[in-house]
Amino acid sequence: MTRVGGGFLTIAHLTLHEALRRRILLAALIAGAAFLALYGLGLFALVKDLGGDPKTSLLERRIALNMVTLAGLYAANLLVVLMSVLLPVDTLSGEIGSGVMQTLAVRPIRRRDIVLGKWLGHWTVMAAYFALLFGGVLGLSAIVGRFTPPRIETGLPLVLLEGTVILTISIAGGTRLATVTNGMLAFGLFGLAFIANWMEQIGTALGNQAAQQIGTIVSLLMPSESLWQMAASQMQPAILRELGDSPFSPFSVASPAMIWWAAGYIVVVLAIGVRTFERRAL
Amino acid sequence: MPEFVIEAHGLRKQFGAKTAVEDLSLTVRRGEVFGFLGPNGAGKSTTIKMLLGLVAPTWGSASVLGAPIGDRAVRARLGFLPEHFRFQDWLTGRELLQFHARLLGRSSREWASRIEALLARVDLIDAANRPVRTYSKGMMQRVGLAQALLGDPEIVFLDEPTSGLDPLGRLLVRDVMHELRDRGTTVFLNSHLLGEVEATCTRVAFVKAGRTVHEMSLADEDGKVEVVIRVGVLTDDVRAAVAQWGRIVDGAAAATVGPDGAPPLERLRVVVDDEGRVPEIARAIVGRGIPLYEMKVARKSLEEWFLDVMGDEGRPG
Numbered sequence: 001m002t003r004v005g006g007g008f009l010t011i012a013h014l015t016l017h018e019a020l021r022r023r024i025l026l027a028a029l030i031a032g033a034a035f036l037a038l039y040g041l042g043l044f045a046l047v048k049d050l051g052g053d054p055k056t057s058l059l060e061r062r063i064a065l066n067m068v069t070l071a072g073l074y075a076a077n078l079l080v081v082l083m084s085v086l087l088p089v090d091t092l093s094g095e096i097g098s099g100v101m102q103t104l105a106v107r108p109i110r111r112r113d114i115v116l117g118k119w120l121g122h123w124t125v126m127a128a129y130f131a132l133l134f135g136g137v138l139g140l141s142a143i144v145g146r147f148t149p150p151r152i153e154t155g156l157p158l159v160l161l162e163g164t165v166i167l168t169i170s171i172a173g174g175t176r177l178a179t180v181t182n183g184m185l186a187f188g189l190f191g192l193a194f195i196a197n198w199m200e201q202i203g204t205a206l207g208n209q210a211a212q213q214i215g216t217i218v219s220l221l222m223p224s225e226s227l228w229q230m231a232a233s234q235m236q237p238a239i240l241r242e243l244g245d246s247p248f249s250p251f252s253v254a255s256p257a258m259i260w261w262a263a264g265y266i267v268v269v270l271a272i273g274v275r276t277f278e279r280r281a282l
Numbered sequence: 283m284p285e286f287v288i289e290a291h292g293l294r295k296q297f298g299a300k301t302a303v304e305d306l307s308l309t310v311r312r313g314e315v316f317g318f319l320g321p322n323g324a325g326k327s328t329t330i331k332m333l334l335g336l337v338a339p340t341w342g343s344a345s346v347l348g349a350p351i352g353d354r355a356v357r358a359r360l361g362f363l364p365e366h367f368r369f370q371d372w373l374t375g376r377e378l379l380q381f382h383a384r385l386l387g388r389s390s391r392e393w394a395s396r397i398e399a400l401l402a403r404v405d406l407i408d409a410a411n412r413p414v415r416t417y418s419k420g421m422m423q424r425v426g427l428a429q430a431l432l433g434d435p436e437i438v439f440l441d442e443p444t445s446g447l448d449p450l451g452r453l454l455v456r457d458v459m460h461e462l463r464d465r466g467t468t469v470f471l472n473s474h475l476l477g478e479v480e481a482t483c484t485r486v487a488f489v490k491a492g493r494t495v496h497e498m499s500l501a502d503e504d505g506k507v508e509v510v511i512r513v514g515v516l517t518d519d520v521r522a523a524v525a526q527w528g529r530i531v532d533g534a535a536a537a538t539v540g541p542d543g544a545p546p547l548e549r550l551r552v553v554v555d556d557e558g559r560v561p562e563i564a565r566a567i568v569g570r571g572i573p574l575y576e577m578k579v580a581r582k583s584l585e586e587w588f589l590d591v592m593g594d595e596g597r598p599g
Contacts, residue, residue, distance in 0.1 A: 010384040014370065021372060098368045103429065106334045107385035108358040281297070281337040 007109025011117025012124075019087060019125045028083050028129060035079065036136040039072045043144045065147040066236050069137065073149075073235070076133035077159055077228055083129050084167040085186040088122040092174035092277065093182055101282050111278045119171050119270065126167050130160055149235040158231035161262050162224050166190060168266045172273025175280065189222040197225040204252040212252070219254060223262040226254040285312045287437055287468050288333060290344035294492075295328050295337060302328040304492030306342070310437075310485075315459060315469040317483035317500075319476070319588065325492040326472040327365055330439050333470070334362055347436060358386055361435035365442045365472070367426040371415040375406050375425045378414055379432060386433045393432075400428040404454070420451040427458060437468040444478060456482055480584040488591045496591045500584070508580045509552045509560055514573035516548035523566040528554035 019025060046068060050061050092115070095101040105111060134156060141147050149155070166186060173182035200215025202208070219226040233253045288310035295303040303325040310316045320326050331337040333344060335352025349356045369378055379397045380390035390397070401410050404424035409417065414425060423443070430438055440459075444452040459482045462469050473479050479486060480500065488496040509528070513520065524530060531551045552563065560579060567574050 007385060010381070014381060018370065018372065099364055099366045100368045100370060102331075102336055102364045103362065103367070103369065103382075103426075104385070105336055106357055106360065106362045107382065108354045108387065109385055110354065279338070282331070 007107070008113040008117045008120075011104075011109070011114055012120040013117075015091065015118045015121025016124055019122060022087075024086055025125065028079070028087075029132075032076075032079060032129070032133050032136070035075060036133070036140065039075075039137060040140045040144060043068060043072075043140055047145045062147070062237065065141065065145045066149055069141045069145070069147065069149050070232055070236060072137040072141070073134065073159075074228075074232070076137050077162070079133055080126065080130045080159070080163045081166055081190060081224070084126050084163045085170045085183060085190070087125060088118065088167060088171045089174065089183045089186065090179040091118050091122065092171065093177060093179045094174075096280075096282060097178070105282050112274045115171065115175065115270070115274045115277050119168065122171065123164065123167060126163055127160060130163055134159065150237055151234045155231040155235035158227050158234065158259070161259065162227040162231070164266055165222075165224050165227070165262055165269075168269050168273075172269045172276075175273045175277035190224055192218055193222040193225040196222075197229060200252055215252075219258075220261065223254075223258060223265055226258050227262055230254055230258065286310065287312045288316075288344070288346050288470065290329075290333065290342070292342035293329065293332055293339045293344055294341035295325070295332060296340040301492060303332070303339075306489070306492060306494055308487050308494050308497065310468060310470060312436075312468055313463075313466045314485055315463045315471065315483045317479035317486035318470065318472045318489060319474065319479055319486050319584075320489035321474060321592065324489045326474075326489060327441055329489070330362075330441050330470065330472055334360065334439060358433060359436045361430035361433065361438040363423075363426045363430040363438075363440050363443055365445065367423065369414050369422075369426070369429070372413055374411050374413055375417070375421075375428075376401065376410040378425060379428060382429050382432050396432070400431060403431075403458075404428045420447060423447060423451060424454065427455065431458070431462075435467065437470060438462060439470045439472075441472045442474070443471070444473075444475060452478065476584045476588055486584070488588065490592055496587075498587070506553060506555060507557055507560075508586075509554060509563065510576070510578040510580055511550040511552065511563070511567070511574070512576040513548055513550065513567060514575065516550060517570075517572070520567060520570060520572055521550070523570065524550060524552055524563055526566070527559045527563050528552040 046064065050056050050064060056064075092101075095104070101114075104114060138148065138152065141149075169189060170182065170186045173185050177185060196215045196218030198215075199211045200219065203211030203213075203215060230253055286309045288308070290306060290308050293303055293306040294301070306325065306329055308318075318326055318329065328337060332339050333346055333351055335357065339351075344351045346353070347356045347359055370381070373381060376397065379400065380393075383390050383393040383397065398407075401407050404427055406421060406424055406428070409421060414422065417425065427443070430440070440455075443455045447455070456478065459469055459471070463482070463484070469482075471479065471483060483500055485497070485499045487494050487498075508531070511524070521530065529552065531553055554560065554563070557579060560577065564574065564577055
């Protein structure tokens with residue numbers, strides 16, 4: 001008797017191995033390393049400047065370091081977003097198109113396990129990349145600037161949740177769409193959320209309800225940018241947040257319910273992807 | 283009562299406005315090497331995919347090894363080599379087989395000796411540690427065959443397994459099919475290469491525009507035989523007499539030069555339902571005083587069957 005099952009982990013394992021030997025990962029690692037080197041150099045110059053100027057107060061120094069660190073984290077966030085879309089964008093559509101999927105799907109594994117296994121494999125790589133970049137930025141800030149932003153323990157999981165949302169869209173889209181269309185959709189949604197979030201910020205600042213509402217609705221359709229704003233607002237001192245004078249000090253931050261919304265969003269999008277894949281002709 | 287391992291009733295597959303398979307019914311018995319024949323685009327691949335659960339039929343039903351199509355436990359007992367076989371080509375040949383062993387629920391250690399034996403069978407031991415990406419088309423197809431045979435499947439589905447292969451590659455496929463037949467494994471072969479089917483299959487079904495139009499056993503070809511007759515003179519009277527016993531497929535004045543300068547002989551080809559008609563035809567010719575030089579019973583070739591069943595639409599151009 002042949003045993004049935006275990007397909008999920010087998011697929012996750014294969015996906016992980018495949019991702020690790022892809023050129024795109026190498027490119028992402030080189031980009032990440034270059035970015036961290038640049039960030040380290042810039043930070044070093046800034047800290048030297050701040051330390052040498054006796055007129056700089058402790059508060060000013062703290063605000064400057066927080067701004068720079070958040071800017072670094074924002075750039076790292078963009079790299080993670082790129083990675084979340086591009087790494088898995090062709091994993092399903094590509095294998096369906098080439099016919100590789102046929103030999104896989106006739107094996108005694110559930111189609112659900114193919115989608116979930118690929119999701120887990122890519123998520124693991126994305127999370128490792130996230131840890132590398134965010135660990136790098138925070139590590140450099142801590143070593144070079146002797147500064148660590150507040151509440152990173154709540155901020156960082158929010159950023160990881162954002163990456164997970166985008167990764168899930170990229171994988172679920174591949175069950176139905178061709179690779180390029182799928183990539184466009186994922187980036188399009190990300191861009192939409194980005195614009196909508198700014199509309200919401202400006203709407204709130206100017207008291208324009210319509211702009212604010214449009215922003216809120218789009219944030220529900222695509223929670224990525226809201227999650228970043230929540231994370232950014234967490235990872236700065238209360239005073240800076242209250243002043244609201246930096247791109248990382250939003251006027252309007254989503255309520256904590258957004259976390260649950262995003263978690264549910266991931267589950268639903270993944271479930272739709274699984275269902276589409278289960279029904280599709282291979 | 284033979285055991286049917288595949289039974290399909292009225293399968294239909296519609297992709298949007300396009301009908302890939304119209305109304306397809308067929309049965310395959312255990313141990314048969316079943317040839318599924320038809321021109322390109324007749325719905326052969328879609329039929330295999332439906333039987334394997336890769337494509338859901340729009341209508342109709344089918345069972346494979348006694349379970350509805352797509353059943354997960356049954357899929358462990360099937361092997362499949364798709365038409366355009368592509369694999370995770372960054373894996374080595376050995377890794378690919380180990381991966382498929384795990385998909386079958388076995389650890390690669392558990393099946394190590396089985397994997398080595400298969401690699402040896404398809405002559406890939408030397409290339410087993412090279413990425414599949416570096417393989418030639420023939421090697422790719424061999425590793426594909428090994429993959430299809432990995433779980434000692436009860437039914438092996440091969441979709442145009444020799445397309446684009448050199449003669450050696452074709453020979454290997456043919457040998458493997460003979461081995462499978464000897465072992466009692468059922469083979470479902472999609473092909474439009476009639477020679478390949480004739481050499482290996484025990485039974486064939488012809489598919490045309492998504493319908494099975496004819497099923498026959500290659501063991502007895504439904505008893506039909508073709509008779510080639512050479513006579514001194516071919517009169518209308520003779521033709522009419524012969525036509526009583528069978529269907530004349532080629533009976534014109536295809537004159538050939540007779541032996542030793544004798545008058546040219548005329549040739550007649552007749553298809554009769556069974557061999558018992560042959561003496562009747564001989565009697566009719568001789569009874570009319572016509573010199574009979576030769577009567578040869580010929581098996582009808584698969585190619586002739588194919589053209590017969592498909593009609594002229596089956597011919598390209």
